[in-house]
Structure formats: C-alpha cells, structure tokens
Amino acid sequence: xxxxxxxxxxxxxxxxxxxxxxxxxxxxxxxxxxxxxxxxxxxxxxxxxxxxxxxxxxxxxxxxxxxxxxxxxxxxxxxxxxxxxxxxxxxxxxxxxxxxxxxxxxxxxxxxxxxxxxxxxxxxxxxxxxxxxxxxxxxxxxxxxxxxxxxxxxxxxxxxxxxxxxxxxxxxxxxxxxxxxxxxxxxxxxxxxxxxxxxxxxxxxxxxxxxxxxxxxxxxxxxxxxxxxxxxxxxxxxxxxxxxxxxxxxxxxxxxxxxxxxxxxxxxxxxxxxxxxxxxx
Amino acid sequence: xxxxxxxxxxxxxxxxxxxxxxxxxxxxxxxxxxxxxxxxxxxxxxxxxxxxxxxxxxxxxxxxxxxxxxxxxxxxxxxxxxxxxxxxxxxxxxxxxxxxxxxxxxxxxxxxxxxxxxxxxxxxxxxxxxx
Numbered sequence: 001x002x003x004x005x006x007x008x009x010x011x012x013x014x015x016x017x018x019x020x021x022x023x024x025x026x027x028x029x030x031x032x033x034x035x036x037x038x039x040x041x042x043x044x045x046x047x048x049x050x051x052x053x054x055x056x057x058x059x060x061x062x063x064x065x066x067x068x069x070x071x072x073x074x075x076x077x078x079x080x081x082x083x084x085x086x087x088x089x090x091x092x093x094x095x096x097x098x099x100x101x102x103x104x105x106x107x108x109x110x111x112x113x114x115x116x117x118x119x120x121x122x123x124x125x126x127x128x129x130x131x132x133x134x135x136x137x138x139x140x141x142x143x144x145x146x147x148x149x150x151x152x153x154x155x156x157x158x159x160x161x162x163x164x165x166x167x168x169x170x171x172x173x174x175x176x177x178x179x180x181x182x183x184x185x186x187x188x189x190x191x192x193x194x195x196x197x198x199x200x201x202x203x204x205x206x207x208x209x210x211x212x213x214x215x216x217x218x219x220x221x222x223x224x225x226x227x228x229x230x231x232x233x234x235x236x237x238x239x240x241x242x243x244x245x246x247x248x249x250x251x252x253x254x255x256x257x258x259x260x261x262x263x264x265x266x267x268x269x270x271x272x273x274x275x276x277x278x279x280x281x
Numbered sequence: 282x283x284x285x286x287x288x289x290x291x292x293x294x295x296x297x298x299x300x301x302x303x304x305x306x307x308x309x310x311x312x313x314x315x316x317x318x319x320x321x322x323x324x325x326x327x328x329x330x331x332x333x334x335x336x337x338x339x340x341x342x343x344x345x346x347x348x349x350x351x352x353x354x355x356x357x358x359x360x361x362x363x364x365x366x367x368x369x370x371x372x373x374x375x376x377x378x379x380x381x382x383x384x385x386x387x388x389x390x391x392x393x394x395x396x397x398x399x400x401x402x403x404x405x406x407x408x409x410x411x412x
Contacts, residue, residue, distance in 0.1 A: 146287040176294030184282045191284040
C-alpha cells in the first residue's frame with residue numbers, strides 16, 4: 001500500500017513560511033491499495049489538494065474520519081469527488097451516544113457554517129458508523145476502536161496481505177497513567193498499533209507543553225515514541241503538529257525526543273507530501 | 282496481549298485517583314482492577330494478585346445480609362449490574378482476606394459503552410460506621 005500525507009498539522013491550519021516544510025494543512029492522509037482502492041484518513045484541510053489529484057475515472061472513494069473535531073472535517077466540503085455525480089463517496093466515522101454520524105456531520109455541512117447541505121451533495125453519498133467495528137473496503141481489512149481523546153474518537157488499523165498501517169492521531173494514551181507506559185492491555189490504542197509496519201501517531205506537544213495540557217487529548221513527541229516502542233512498530237510518523245511549532249521547532253523537538261527515548265525503529269516527523277510504501281505490492 | 286476497552290481503561294485511571302474503594306469487573310465477573318482503598322477493604326494488594334476470577338475473589342468474602350443470612354448471588358449488587366444492566370445497592374457484611382469482618386454498603390453500576398456494548402461493572406464501597 002502507498003500512504004501519502006496531505007495534512008500533518010493539528011488543531012488549526014497554519015500556512016506561512018515558518019511551517020512550509022512540514023506543512024500547514026490539518027489532518028489528512030491517503031492510502032492507495034495494490035488493487036486500486038483509495039482510502040482517505042480524515043478530512044482536514046489537506047483533503048482539498050488530495051481531491052485535486054484523484055483521477056477523473058474515480059468511481060468510489062472511502063473517507064475514514066477519526067472524529068468530528070473541526071480540524072479533521074474542515075476540508076470535507078472542499079473535496080472534489082463530493083460534487084461528482086458519478087462517484088460513490090463513503091464516509092465512515094463515529095456516532096455519539098445520542099446522535100448519528102449523519103446528524104453530527106450535518107451540524108457542520110449546513111448553513112450558516114457551510115453553504116451546501118449534506119443532502120444536496122451531488123455524489124452518491126453513504127454514511128457508516130464505525131466505532132468498535134471491523135470492516136472491509138476493497139483489499140483493505142480495517143479495524144477501528146475507540147481511543148483516548150475527548151468525545152467519540154476512533155483509530156484505524158488498515159491491513160493488506162503483507163502490510164499494516166495504524167492511524168492513531170488525536171490520542172492521549174498517557175492520560176492519568178502514573179508511569180507511562182503501562183502494559184499493552186491497559187494502554188489505549190495498543191491493539192490498533194501492535195506490530196504495525198507504520199504508525200501515524202499524535203505528537204502535538206513538547207514534554208513541557210504536555211504538562212500544561214494534560215487531558216486535552218494529545219501526546220508529547222516522547223509519548224508517541226514510547227507508545228510506538230510498546231506496540232513494537234517498525235516505523236512511527238509523528239503527526240498532528242502543534243500550530244505553534246515552526247519547522248525549526250519540529251526539527252529540534254524530534255531530535256530531542258529521539259535522544260531521550262533511544263528508539264530502535266525509524267522515527268519520522270510527518271511532512272506534507274511524505275510518501276510511504278508498505279509491503280511488496 | 283488483548284487490550285481492554287477504552288472505557289474500562291479510563292475507569293481504571295479514574296479509580297486509581299479516587300479515595301473511595303472501587304472495583305472493576307468484566308462481563309464474566311472477573312476482577313480486573315481494584316484501587317488502593319479497596320485493597321484495604323479486601324485485605325489484598327492488586328500488585329500481588331493481579332486479575333482474579335469471580336470464584337477467586339467473591340467466594341472468600343462470605344457475604345451475609347443484615348440478619349446474618351448468606352447473600353444469594355442474584356441479590357449481589359455487582360451481579361445485578363452485570364446481569365440486569367442496572368445500578369443496585371445493598372448493605373452487607375463481608376470478610377476480607379486478612380480476616381476482618383466489615384459492615385459495608387455497596388453500590389454497583391454497569392459499564393455500557395458506545396453501541397450498547399456490555400463492558401462489565403463497577404462497585405464502590407462505604408464502610409458502615411456504627412453510631
């Protein structure tokens with residue numbers, strides 16, 4: 001499978017010269033399967049440039065939302081396939097305990113927040129509620145599970161015959177843990193990430209910042225690497241960069257986190273345009 | 282290694298910070314976690330016992346009601362919370378592993394997760410103080 005990062009920023013789109021290298025778009029990644037299936041992970045502002053690259057022959061695309069915080073859905077209304085009647089768009093995401101996924105999405109995709117209503121979109125739209133379910137899309141087997149973040153939030157584990165991607169962003173596995181990490185059995189997101197070839201994980205804060213934002217639902221860079229070590233992944237991508245972090249900050253924080261944790265696997269600070277090829281096909 | 286559900290993980294984190302005795306069981310009644318105040322009440326330490334099956338931890342308690350009669354399983358708050366998915370409360374006597382017999386109030390409630398998943402139950406305890 002081929003994984004491409006289209007938006008790596010957390011919380012708020014952050015354009016500008018100081019963030020040009022890692023990028024200012026909010027969360028979005030695409031996954032192209034060996035047989036042509038296309039998955040989109042989250043619909044932050046990075047989904048707009050992704051939509052512009054998709055072929056005109058596209059007939060189906062699946063969008064897997066982790067949750068409905070604005071930085072993960074803000075680009076949805078600007079995703080070109082939504083306006084193509086020939087395309088099936090399937091949106092997967094969590095319901096809440098009291099509202100369906102459709103009702104939750106309609107809060108954003110309706111006036112006055114957005115001029116086009118969900119029901120007015122020309123594409124063939126289907127909505128699917130994901131928490132705690134395994135499902136199949138094309139050649140991908142997908143597991144989803146609730147993870148530690150305020151409000152209903154899921155992570156995804158996407159598997160083909162020879163590769164596994166874990167997408168676990170907006171995740172605070174260290175919340176309330178006296179000494180992080182605990183065992184895998186008592187760590188949020190562990191099963192999603194266990195022995196993945198590639199883990200894309202929240203790394204919003206420096207360790208000093210994390211101490212001020214405990215409970216906000218995000219991880220420090222060190223926590224992300226520690227979690228990756230617990231899960232025995234091959235490669236972790238640090239993702240959901242804080243909007244206050246410049247490219248230079250991210251370089252420095254990544255170096256410091258690696259020095260502090262001494263990982264035995266690859267660590268990459270996620271940048272827009274990064275491509276990762278997993279498996280042999 | 283199977284991972285606990287996120288709701289159960291978060292309840293454990295909460296319990297570990299609370300000063301009142303609290304135990305967490307899975308849908309089969311296995312004792313998944315008990316906090317330090319509950320350690321005092323049960324007369325054992327979680328670090329030493331780890332998880333305990335229902336047989337391993339309930340049978341030894343010798344639960345009796347206010348009249349000294351054994352409390353039937355179906356009348357125990359945790360069993361009601363698990364089987365009937367509703368909160369339950371009862372005052373009972375029980376004996377901890379250190380041999381001390383205690384008079385306690387027990388309130389149990391079910392843990393029902395997203396999509397109606399039955400994840401287990403939680404019980405909290407108060408020791409009844411004699412007037």
